[in-house]
Amino acid sequence: MVKLISQRLMAMLPLLLIVSILTFSFTALLPSDPVDLIIGDRGSEEQYQLVRERLGLNEPFVARYLTWLGKAVQGDLGTSFFNSVRVSDAVLLRMPATLSLTLAAVLISVVVGLGAGIAAALRPRSWIDRLATFGATIGQAIPNFWFGLILASVFAVTLRWFPATGYVPLSASPLGWLQSITLPALALGLSTSAAIARQVRSAMVGVLQQDYVRAARAQGLSPRRVIFRHALKNALVPVITVLSFQITVLLGGALIVEQVFAINGIGSLAIAAVRQQDIPMIQGIVLVLVLIVMAVQLVTDILYGLINPKARPA
Structure with missing residues (x-):
């Protein structure tokens, strides 16, 4: 029975990796820019760039995914964009x-x-x-x-x-x-x-x-x-x-x-x-x-x- 459980747990690891990639990819492909939703239409260009920098949206996709995955493995799923609450x-x-x-x-x-x-x-x-x-x-x-x-x-x-x-x-x-x-x-x-x-x-x-x-x-x-x-x-x-x-x-x-x-x-x-x-x-x-x-x-x-x-x- 221990062997069965260990085999199933090992099989879950690649599945979790695939799910994490798909989840991160699909949310990154959303049509609207989350910065526009946060600061609204009256924000200046400087505010726009500051928010993007704070959220890490200026980094490449792979770098953002690896950063998110590393934190997720440690139990940190990030922070909400709108109320600063830990996910x-x-x-x-x-x-x-x-x-x-x-x-x-x-x-x-x-x-x-x-x-x-x-x-x-x-x-x-x-x-x-x-x-x-x-x-x-x-x-x-x-x-x-x-x-x-x-x-x-x-x-x-x-x-x-x-x-x-x-x-x-x-x-x-x-x-x-x-x-x-x-x-x-x-x-x-x-x-x-x-x-x-x-x-x-x-x-x-x-x-x-x-x-x-x-x-x-x-x-x-x-x-x-x-x-x-x-x-x-x-x-x-x-x-x-x-x-x-x-x-x-x-x-x-x-x-x-x-x-x-x-x-x-x-x-x-x-x-x-x-x-x-x-x-x-x-x-x-x-x-x-x-x-x-x-x-x-x-x-x-x-x-x-x-x-x-x-x-x-x-």
Whole structure:
């Protein structure tokens, strides 16, 4: 397992390098000059040149990239062009809200997706199977931000069970955190659970027809042990692949759902940075999100190794 982790970590290094080059290149190709956005139309030529010198924009592209990369490796993602805030500090301040929303949505999608998929697989072509399939189809068809608007309208505005906007940190109030995260997490998790339910149902139907499952039943093992000890374990391999992809989708969807529920997470920070063309902030956010996605892929590979010993390197 240690060899598997080390191999995956080594494979991430060139990928991170490529992502950093692309991120820095694309932001450098923005049509407008960030100096014009900073000093406005009334700035003099001398002020213009001073700002460009202070930001290092007069240096060649390669020199600017190497300087930025060297600082990024040390954890310094630069400083915002507009408010002089360190990018790393701004991202770390907003990250707990986005990660809380994403992880809560993952938990909901796994619980609902596994439950619906297993129930449908145990009774194929029954009303339970048809109901789960219909629910999965509806869940995949509805955009998560639109689902969030419906949940906010019903449970926050009409019934007043949950707050319609805002985010309460877990350290400030666990109950307030749970109330503020419930509706956006449901909006994200229920739509994602549809894809997981489909995959679980398909994998479980195939596994339940295998000879070793029939042999386990013939030996008198309880249905729960047959399902969860033998069938589900072998059916989880393709499910993990879908789940790892869905976590990436959830992370991107969280940036949009945050706008619906007015949560000050990475989404609002990214949108403000794009509107202002705050290049250091955009570069830092993209790099951090890529690191999170790569960490998810690493965890997926580790789970592969734990569930399927054949996936481990020799």
